[in-house]
Amino acid sequence: MDEIHRLLSGVRIEETPFLVLDENRLRENARRFRAAFPGGRVFFSVKANNHPQVLQLFAEEGIDFDVASWGEIELLAAAGVPAERMIFSAPTKIPRHIEQAYRFGVRVFAFDSELEVEKLARLAPGALLTARIAVDNEGSFWPLERKFGISPEEALRLFEVAIRLGLKPHGLTFHVGSQNSDPLAWVRALERLRPLWKALQQNGSPLSCINIGGGFPSQFDQPVPAVEEIAREVLLRWQGWFGGQAELWVEPGRGLVGDAGVMVTTVINRARRNGHEWLYVDTGVFHGLIEGLEMFHFPYNILSKKQDEQRIPFIVSGPTCDSADVIRSEVYLPASLTLGDRLYIFPAGAYTNSLERYNGIPFPPVMLTGIKAKVGV
Structure with missing residues (x-):
C-alpha cells in the first residue's frame, strides 16, 4: 500500500473509478527494455494502452510503435510520431487501413495468409513484409497460437508469392502468448525459425530483422521473470544463430505498461x-x-x-x-x-x-x- 499511497499523493480526483498511471514507472520500463536489448528496436504495442500522454512519453524515450489499425496511426501522428517509427504488425488488416497507412508512409506490414499477401500487393505496393510464424505458447497465461501464425514451410512459399507480386521479404515475427512466464519460450520460437532463416538466405532472399514479439509478463499474484532474464536467454543464442545479419526487434505491450x-x-x-x-x-x-x-x-x-x-x-x-x-x-x-x-x-x-x-x-x-x-x- 505504501507505493499506492505515493502514487495517489498527487491525485486530486475524489470521485471513483479512475485509473492512475505512474509516469516514473513508465519511463523506467522503457529504459529497462532498451537496455535489455542493446542495439535492437523496441516497439510498443499500442493496443495495450493508447492514452496520448503514454504514447508521447514512450516516443520521448526512444520507443517505436506497433500498430493494428489506422485509428492507432492517427493517435501516434497526433503525438508527432513519424511513419518510419511504426510497423503494422496485425497479421489481418482492414483493407482501407492498409491504404491509409501506406499513404501515410508506413512500409512494414506483417502477414500470415496468402490472401493478406495479395491485399498488400494491391494496396501497399513494394511494401516490406514480415511473416508471422506459429510457435508454441507453452508458459503463457493466454495462448494466441490458435488464431495467428503459419508454419515455416508455408512462410517460405508465401515469401515466394510476395516476391512475384513485387513485395519485399523483410523479416520474421512471432508471439509466445500473453503473460508468458517461461524465459525459454522465446528461445524455442527462435529455434523454430532458424531453418527458415537459413533457407531464405540460400534462396537469395536474406531478411533484415527478427521480431520476437510480446508476451512479457506483469506480476499479478505470482512472481514472473523480469525482462532482463528473458533478454539474457535470447541474447545468449542470438549471436551464434543470427550474428550481425539480423536486427533484433521486440514488441512489448503489457510488459511496458502493466x-x-x-x-x-x-x-x-x-x-x-x-x-x-x-x-x-x-x-x-x-x-x-x-x-x-x-x-x-x-x-x-x-x-x-x-x-x-x-x-x-x-x-x-x-x-x-x-x-x-x-x-x-x-x-x-x-x-x-x-x-x-x-x-x-x-x-x-x-x-x-x-x-x-x-x-x-x-x-x-x-x-x-x-x-x-x-x-x-
Missing part, C-alpha cells in the same frame, strides 16, 4: 449469496478490467487501506447487470468492507483505458430502418 497502473474503485454494495460474500464496485470487466472475465481470469491484485483486520474471501464484481461482470472470484480482503470503502486493483496499466476503442477501431455506426427512421440515429 505494472504502471492502478484502478481506484469504491464499494457500492455488499451481499451474501449462496454462502459467498460479494462486493460490488463502481467499475468492472466491461469498463476497463476485461482480463478479470472468466474466459481470461487474470488474477488481479486487490488491496484495501484496512490492512490490520481479519480477512475473509470475497467475490469482487462490477456494477453492471451482467453475471459475467466478476473481477475476481476469490480474494481475501478485510471483513468489515462496506459502502464507500475504496479498493485498489492492479496491475491495471494494460488493456484498461484502451478498451474504449480497442485496436483503434470504433464500434460500427447504428442505422434504423423504416418509413420514419433516420440514418445515423
